[in-house]
Amino acid sequence: MRNTVARPPARFSRSNCVRNRTFARRVAWRAALASLLLTAASAVATADPVPFSCIVLADGVSASVMLTNSLDREASCLATCQFSTAKYDVRPQITCTKMVPAGKEVQMCILSATGEKLLTLIDGRGDCVR
Numbered sequence: 001m002r003n004t005v006a007r008p009p010a011r012f013s014r015s016n017c018v019r020n021r022t023f024a025r026r027v028a029w030r031a032a033l034a035s036l037l038l039t040a041a042s043a044v045a046t047a048d049p050v051p052f053s054c055i056v057l058a059d060g061v062s063a064s065v066m067l068t069n070s071l072d073r074e075a076s077c078l079a080t081c082q083f084s085t086a087k088y089d090v091r092p093q094i095t096c097t098k099m100v101p102a103g104k105e106v107q108m109c110i111l112s113a114t115g116e117k118l119l120t121l122i123d124g125r126g127d128c129v130r
Contacts, residue, residue: 047078052126054081054094057110060117065108067126069100075128076100079108082123085116092118100128 052067067079077100082093092115096108 047127
């Protein structure tokens with residue numbers, strides 16, 4: 001009769017431990033690289049909220065979008081305004097982008113809505129990128 005000795009499963013072999021450590025190092029390296037790239041990307045361009053206004057004009061179908069660049073240098077700015085209408089679930093949105101000099105208030109755009117008359121401002125946002 002032959003003696004049989006219980007052996008540990010193959011997953012506990014020395015070569016598998018080395019492979020697991022190598023894999024763990026690769027995962028750690030990729031995570032560190034991804035974190036570094038995200039940090040660098042966020043440091044490059046950050047959008048800062050700035051004062052803006054969205055005004056429905058007298059005709060009721062167009063709106064004027066004004067924005068003030070409160071940053072200390074010229075910046076690329078974006079303003080978005082969403083309006084309510086008399087029709088349920090119809091909310092026209094106007095978006096304008098423009099380079100704005102430092103510390104200046106400018107008219108970003110005047111745009112007409114298609115179809116329904118604009119009633120009130122529901123939501124809006126103004127940002128300038130450093």
